[in-house]
Amino acid sequence: MNENKRDFNTLVRAVRQFRDEREWGQFHNPKDLAISVSIEAAELLEHYQWKDADQVRALVADPQTRAAMATEMADVLLLLISLGEATGVDLLDSAFAKLEQNAAKYPIEKARGRADKYDQL
Ligand SMILES: [Mg+2]
Structure with missing residues (x-):
């Protein structure tokens, strides 16, 4: 293709x-x-x-x-x-929306290098 x-x-x-x-x-x-x-x-x-x-x-x-x-x-x-x-x-819309939600739940400064759930950060 x-x-x-x-x-x-x-x-x-x-x-x-x-x-x-x-x-x-x-x-x-x-x-x-x-x-x-x-x-x-x-x-x-x-x-x-x-x-x-x-x-x-x-x-x-x-x-x-x-x-x-x-x-x-x-x-x-x-x-x-x-x-x-x-x-x-719309999967593309929902995927981008979920990625934004994840970014809010897992701020870089708290989540970098960690595999913990958001409520454990
Ligand atoms: Mg199969």
Whole structure:
């Protein structure tokens, strides 16, 4: 794909086109899409299940495993986009809004280099 076409709104339109060409909109209700997001997230987690940190590092370094993980990440993203479409949620707007909320909850001067929850800072 041409690099200048790889933006989020182009991806949303491609997801919409993929759905419409197959007439799958009739199946894309919020409940089943939310369930599907969770299932795909679980498929991503399968790659990490029962592995220690060193084993995970090795898996991520392995191109074949990383590609399999990337496929599951893509499944999560594509289904989230579909859920956004089914609910009228603009994912880009909500992601930026949430990032702003997180920035307020985790001020740099308090959170830098710490993994503590905001109420523990
Ligand atoms: Mg999958």
